[in-house]
Amino acid sequence: MLALEKIKQRPASERTGDMKENAETVLRKTPLFASLTENEIHALAGRVSKRRLQRGELLFAEGDSCTGLYLVASGKIRIFKLSLAGREQVLAIEGPGSSFAELPVFDGGNYPAAASASEDSELVFISRKDFQNFCREHPDVALKVIAVVGSRLRRLVGIIEELSFTTVRQRLIALILQLAEADGAPSKDGIQLELTKSHQDFAAELGTVRELISRNLSRLQAEGFLEVEGRKLVVKDLAGLKRELTSPE
Amino acid sequence: MLALEKIKQRPASERTGDMKENAETVLRKTPLFASLTENEIHALAGRVSKRRLQRGELLFAEGDSCTGLYLVASGKIRIFKLSLAGREQVLAIEGPGSSFAELPVFDGGNYPAAASASEDSELVFISRKDFQNFCREHPDVALKVIAVVGSRLRRLVGIIEELSFTTVRQRLIALILQLAEADGAPSKDGIQLELTKSHQDFAAELGTVRELISRNLSRLQAEGFLEVEGRKLVVKDLAGLKRELTSPE
C-alpha cells in the first residue's frame, strides 16, 4: 500500500479487514466476556466490527448518541470532559482488555463524556442491540457488567475525592507515584521513568492547567524530591513524596 | 412507651417491628423491583429487615465492609466522603424509592463512602446474599441495577465536571436554581424558598467550607440576584442567575 505519505493526513479510517482472527482474541481477553465458552465467543465475534484510531483522533464527543460498546484491542483511549473554556478533565484512560461506554448502552442516554485515542489504537465495536440481547441471554455477563461499572464508579469517586480535598501539588505527586510504581526503573540514585505525555496531558488528567504542572515539577525538583530532564524523570525521594501526601492535607 | 425524654439521647435504634406491612410497599415503589410480580415481591419482603435512623445518625462509614443493599422508605440519606482534614463532600442524597450501596454488593469491596441520615429515616435492608441470588434468578433486576448504577455514574460525572470547571459561586448558583425549581414558590417579587439545611450542609454538597457559602450568599444579595433573610430566600433575578452560569466560565 506504500502508505508513507504523511501519517497525519490519513483520513479517519474505519476498516474491517486484517484483524478478523484477532476479534476473538480480544473478546477472550476482555474481563467482561471471560465467562463465555469458545462457541459463544465465536458467535459474538461474528457480530462485531473493528475500528482504528490514530493518536489524537476523536472517537465520539460528549452528548453523541450512543450506538454501542467498545473494547480496546490495542492502544489507549482517553475518556474526558471538555469545558466551555476549553479545559479538559480526564475521567479514565482505558487500555487493552478494557471496555467502555457500557452504560449508555443500557440506559439509552447519550455519552456523558468524550473519547479520543491517546495512542494509535484498535477497537472492537459491539452494537447496542447485540450487546443487550447478549446480556439477556447470558446473565453472567450482566453481572460482569455490574462489576466493571462498579470499579469505574469507584474510580470516579476517587477523582471527586482528589478534586475536592487535595491540591494540584498533591495530585501531581500521586500521579508520579503511580507512574513510578507502574513503569519506573529502579537505579542507583532513584526510580527512573520516561514521561510519555505532554504537560498539557498531565494537566487534563489532574484537572488543571499546563503552567501548574510545569511549576509544580520545578518546585518538587527544587525541594529535592525529583530530578527532571526533558521527559526523563528520576524520583529521588519516594518516601518523602509519600509523606507529602499524608502529612498536611 | 412515653418516649419523650429528649430525642437526642435515644440510642441508635435498630428495630424490626411496626413496619412489616410496608416492606412490600417500599419494594414496590423502588424502581429496582418495578418489574416483579406480587408473588415475587412478597417472597422478597420476607427476607428483608428494617432499620430506623434519626437525623444525623451514621449508617455506615467509608471502608466498612458491605453487608447488603439499602432501600429508602422515608427520609433522606446522605452519601458522602470525609477528608482527613474533616471536610465533607456529598456524593448523593437519596430519598424514598432510591436504593444505594448496590455496587459493593456485587464486587465484594467495601463501601467507598459513608452514609448518614440527613432526616429521620426508615430503611429496608436486603442482605448481600439474598440480593445476589435474586439477581441471578431475575435477570431483569440485574438490568435494572445497571440502569440505576448508570444514572449514579452520570451524577458523579456531573460532580466532577462542577468541581473541575466551576467556582464555588457558580456551584452555589446552580444549587439555588435547582432548589428554586424543585420547591420554590413563585410570588410577586420572586421565587420564595425555605432553606432546610445549614450553610455547613450546603458547603458539604458543594465541596467547600461554610464561610464561602455565607460570603457568596451575601454577595449574590448585594448584586441584587437574591434576598436572604435567615433561612428564607427569594430569588429576584432568575434569568440573571442563569446567565451567571453560562457567560464567563
Add this chain to the structure above:
DNA sequence: TTGCCGGAGTGACTTTAGTCACTGCCCGAT
C-alpha cells in the same frame, strides 16, 4: 538555512479558595 510550531519554563499579576479568630443571634435547658 531559515522559519515555523508545539512544548516547556517563568515572571508578574489577579482571582478564588481557604483559614483563623471573633462577634452576634436565637433557642432551649437550667
Add this chain to the structure above:
DNA sequence: ATCGGGCAGTGACTAAAGTCACTCCGGCAA
C-alpha cells in the same frame, strides 16, 4: 434571666489556582 451551644456573618490574612504574555528550545518542513 441566664448560660451554653449551634449557626451565621465578617474582617484580615495566606495560600492556592489560574491568567497573560513572553522567551526559549528542538525538530522538521520548505
